[in-house]
Amino acid sequence: MKSIVTLSIAVALCAAAHTVRADEIQVAVAANFTAPMKAIAAAFKKDTGHQVQAAYGATGKFYAQIKNGAPFEALLSADDATPIKLLEEGAAVAGTAFTYAVGTLVLWSAKPGFVDAKGDVLGKGDFRKLAIANPKVAPYGAAAVQTLTKLDLLEKVEPKFVTGENIAQTFQFVGTGNAELGFVALSQVMENGKITKGSAWVVPGEFYTPIRQDAVMLEKGKDKPAVIALLAYLKGEQARAIIRAFGYEI
Amino acid sequence: MLLTDNDLQSIWLTLRLAGIVTVILFLVGTPIAWWLARTRSHWKGPVGAVVALPLVLPPSVLGFYLLVTMGPxxxxxxxxxxxxxxxxxxxxWGLVVASVFYSLPFMVQPVQNAFEAVGDRPLEVAATLRASPLNAFFTVALPLAAPGFLTAGILTxxxxxxxxxxxxxxxxxxxxxTRVASVQIYDHVxxxxxxxxxxLAAVMLIFSFLVLLVLYLWRPSPKNT
Structure with a gap:
């Protein structure tokens, strides 16, 4: 009995201590940044005690949710246009937007050896489906279309498009083998600086407009120390090392 | 209503999908419903539960399993x-297969209820008049269960x-x-x-309301027979 009392006091004290120093931050994070964000959130929690509650998804959907009162305090966008739009519309805090990562597009297949080092597999047309993210809403989808246009292959491969609503779903189509090929984010297939599974062609940067991914503080996170700390942390060397290890430039 | 060509295409596709799925489920669901309504097998419980699963499972679970099992x-x-x-x-046709699973309970359950409501008596009478079981099914059970079929068809x-x-x-x-109307709306958003x-959302709303209105207006009040 005594031990139960002691235990419950200890638990209560821990809970109290927890609420004093650590805050929870609600962040909307672009789907392509899922893996690095998890690593950064863990490191951030270790260093500051703040808990990051991240929602991962399509930036366009987050925009609609933020405009309609979603409780997000910061947005890690997949592009640089959405933060600007939110700033213009007064939903984000002026002067807080910055580029946290520059994305790299990769043509990827779950099959080893299927994609060659130059991406010639696209021209051969020896595949059933090519997965891309919805180019209307996802920057990686738009970059994929730019790349295909540059290669003069858009018309040829367009009938083979299957479109994921965001880059995570696009990866899922390719990862399950339902589409032999897909344009995904390098961050999705890279771990510790290496492409760990399947085969890939890293699309040269001159084929598409750089995918600048900007973060911004939202009105709901204004003046909150934990949110300020997270955004500062993202600019720091520790976070940047993680971000680079996942195949982004910064 | 100023719908774009893409919107109209998605509506047409949706109607085609729903129509084909309903026809297939009439053929597939009726024997299952008949068996569930008449059997005394101890498999009745498990089979009934499997049929009802799509009512409870999140579409993401069904979608995930379908994507993996139908994949290479x-x-x-x-x-x-x-x-x-x-x-x-x-x-x-992948969507058709998925939708057949997804809408299965909406066909089977109303039809099963209708068959159960018919009961043994009319079939026994038919048998004494020397109707074969198949004959009795088509000339007695089906007509008596017709309201259940209509409900099931509309719901499916x-x-x-x-x-x-x-x-x-x-x-x-x-x-x-595969871009049906609901996905087209999502894309627009x-x-x-x-x-x-x-x-497009307004079109879907009005359509859904009208379907349910027909169902509720038409459904006769409970009879005391």
Whole structure:
């Protein structure tokens, strides 16, 4: 009995201590940044005690949710246009937007050896489906279309498009083998600086407009120390090392 | 109503999908419902539960399993490839297969209830008049259960029209092939084309209301027989 009392006091004290120093931050994070964000959130929690509650998804959907009162305090966008739009519309805090990562597009297949080092597999047309993210809403989808246009292959491969609503779903189509090929984010297939599974062609940067991914503080996170700390942390060397290890430039 | 060609295409595709699924489920669901209504087998419980699963399962679970099992490494995918059909995800017929599973309870349960309401008596009478079981089924049980079939057909059709999560997960959003109206609306919203989204959403709302209105107006009040 005594031990139960002691235990419950200890638990209560821990809970109290927890609420004093650590805050929870609600962040909307672009789907392509899922893996690095998890690593950064863990490191951030270790260093500051703040808990990051991240929602991962399509930036366009987050925009609609933020405009309609979603409780997000910061947005890690997949592009640089959405933060600007939110700033213009007064939903984000002026002067807080910055580029946290520059994305790299990769043509990827779950099959080893299927994609060659130059991406010639696209021209051969020896595949059933090519997965891309919805180019209307996802920057990686738009970059994929730019790349295909540059290669003069858009018309040829367009009938083979299957479109994921965001880059995570696009990866899922390719990862399950339902589409032999897909344009995904390098961050999705890279771990510790290496492409760990399947085969890939890293699309040269001159084929598409750089995918600048900007973060911004939202009105709901204004003046909150934990949110300020997270955004500062993202600019720091520790976070940047993680971000680079996942195949982004910064 | 100013709908774009793409919107009209998605509506037509949705209606075609729902129509084909309803016809298939009439053929597949009726024997299952008949068996469930008449059997005394101890398999009745498990089979009934499996049929009802799509009512409870999130579409993401169904979509995920379908994507994996119908994919090149899944058992269904290997079967369809061996049969020379190819792979089902990202095809119209893939959506049909998925929707048949997804809408199964909406067909089976009303029909099963209708068969149960018919009871043994009319069939026994038919048998004494030397009707074969098959004959009795078509000339006695089916006509008596007709209201249940109408309800089941309308519900199945409407439920397939309202499908979204499963289609999103296995469809691949191909215009004219897998981009149904619900996905088209989602696309409009994501692309911040809210006025387009509103127009198509209004069409869906009115359609759904009318379907349910017909169902409720038509459904006769309980009889005391």
């Amino acid at each position: 490494n899944g058992p269904v995918g290997q079967l369809t490839q061996a049969l020379g059909i190819g792979l089902l995800p990202f095809t119209f 059709f409407a439920h397939t029209v309202g499908e979204f999560g499963v289609v999103l997960m296995i469809g691949g959003n191909i215009p004219g092939v 994501e692309a911040m084309e809210y006025s387009d989204a509103h127009r």
